[in-house]
Amino acid sequence: MAAKKLSETYSKNLINELKKWGKMKRTGVSLRYMTEFGSRPTEKNLLISAQFLHKELAIRIARKALELEKLPYGLSEKPAVLKVRDWYVDSFSDVRSFKEISDTNDELAFTQTIKSIRLKHTSVAPTLALGVQQLKQDLGPKINIQDLSEIHQFLDRFYMSRIGIRMLIGQHVALHDPDPLPDCIGCIHTRMSPLEVARNASEDARSICLREYGSSPDVKIYGDHNFTFPYVPSHLHLMVFELVKNSLRAVQERFMDSDEVAPPIRIVVADGLQDVTIKISDEGGGIPRCDLPKLFSYLYSTAKSPLDENMTMSSSDAATMAGYGCGIPISRLYARYFGGDLQVISMEGYGTDAYLHLSRLGDSEEPLS
Numbered sequence: 001m002a003a004k005k006l007s008e009t010y011s012k013n014l015i016n017e018l019k020k021w022g023k024m025k026r027t028g029v030s031l032r033y034m035t036e037f038g039s040r041p042t043e044k045n046l047l048i049s050a051q052f053l054h055k056e057l058a059i060r061i062a063r064k065a066l067e068l069e070k071l072p073y074g075l076s077e078k079p080a081v082l083k084v085r086d087w088y089v090d091s092f093s094d095v096r097s098f099k100e101i102s103d104t105n106d107e108l109a110f111t112q113t114i115k116s117i118r119l120k121h122t123s124v125a126p127t128l129a130l131g132v133q134q135l136k137q138d139l140g141p142k143i144n145i146q147d148l149s150e151i152h153q154f155l156d157r158f159y160m161s162r163i164g165i166r167m168l169i170g171q172h173v174a175l176h177d178p179d180p181l182p183d184c185i186g187c188i189h190t191r192m193s194p195l196e197v198a199r200n201a202s203e204d205a206r207s208i209c210l211r212e213y214g215s216s217p218d219v220k221i222y223g224d225h226n227f228t229f230p231y232v233p234s235h236l237h238l239m240v241f242e243l244v245k246n247s248l249r250a251v252q253e254r255f256m257d258s259d260e261v262a263p264p265i266r267i268v269v270a271d272g273l274q275d276v277t278i279k280i281s282d283e284g285g286g287i288p289r290c291d292l293p294k295l296f297s298y299l300y301s302t303a304k305s306p307l308d309e310n311m312t313m314s315s316s317d318a319a320t321m322a323g324y325g326c327g328i329p330i331s332r333l334y335a336r337y338f339g340g341d342l343q344v345i346s347m348e349g350y351g352t353d354a355y356l357h358l359s360r361l362g363d364s365e366e367p368l369s
Contacts, residue, residue: 006018014089026056028367030365031188031363034185053168063161069085087121111173191230197236198240201238201244219265227269236358243331281352286347296328296329
């Protein structure tokens with residue numbers, strides 16, 4: 001079936017609206033601002049937040065919908081990418097259906113709409129990744145994935161934008177919780193324990209390893225158990241889960257047929273003045289130096305590619321993304337979203353160290369590319 005352009009699927013008025021809003025300037029926010037503003041979730045502040053999101057989400061969603069229409073190498077024509085494009089166009093239409101948000105009733109109705117949008121977009125990342133894998137399959141094994149810089153740049157922009165949209169919606173929706181958890185302001189935990197999050201993420205990763213291999217290496221965690229700092233626990237959980245999962249797989253496969261006991265994964269949490277750094281170390285055999293740049297490519301994966309256009313993925317499966325080549329580059333984007341970073345250093349023949357840097361200052365605004 002031939003790919004349908006926007007003009008063949010949607011009305012001229014809607015497309016003109018998309019183009020109009022797609023040209024507008026976005027506004028970045030910082031972790032510190034979200035925390036300070038969200039500490040007073042009064043009706044007035046929630047109304048101000050909804051009015052900001054009414055405009056900001058329309059701009060961000062419109063830009064991505066339009067960008068999905070003009071991707072190189074025929075990526076825009078892949079069925080999975082068309083599906084994502086249509087989700088974004090429909091969501092833009094949903095946001096713009098509210099002409100004005102002027103009182104609490106409007107705000108509550110708008111909150112339900114964006115909550116539904118966030119839920120509907122749960123499968124965006126794996127679906128778009130499927131489209132990229134479809135493109136990779138069409139291009140064939142001879143293509144050098146490092147040459148596809150336009151694809152990588154687009155995916156960095158797209159996934160970073162998606163993180164921002166989901167964070168803004170999630171924060172606004174969470175501020176309506178009548179009984180928030182202690183020390184939580186929306187999605188932000190003002191006294192988050194990185195050791196506790198790392199422990200929970202590691203246990204989740206070990207359960208995946210146990211399910212796939214029947215056994216799993218241990219995970220040892222070192223650091224100050226009393227140390228806390230403001231951050232988004234779900235973001236840190238996703239990053240640590242992905243990194244530990246990769247380390248467990250490397251160690252498990254290296255020692256699967258060995259009489260030796262598989263060495264543990266080691267996680268060290270260090271509290272610095274500027275950054276909180278989490279080092280995840282394994283003895284899984286390491287990565288050849290020539291392959292290190294591929295770790296951050298969306299077209300590379302050491303796991304089997306699960307090409308299935310009729311996939312149905314749970315939220316946990318979507319977070320795992322095994323075989324889609326997205327876990328590591330998306331984890332780096334999550335780190336960078338609030339001013340941090342992710343670096344990987346490997347010793348071929350021995351193991352790999354991943355350094356997750358998290359800014360503890362909270363002043364960095366979202367990167368808007």
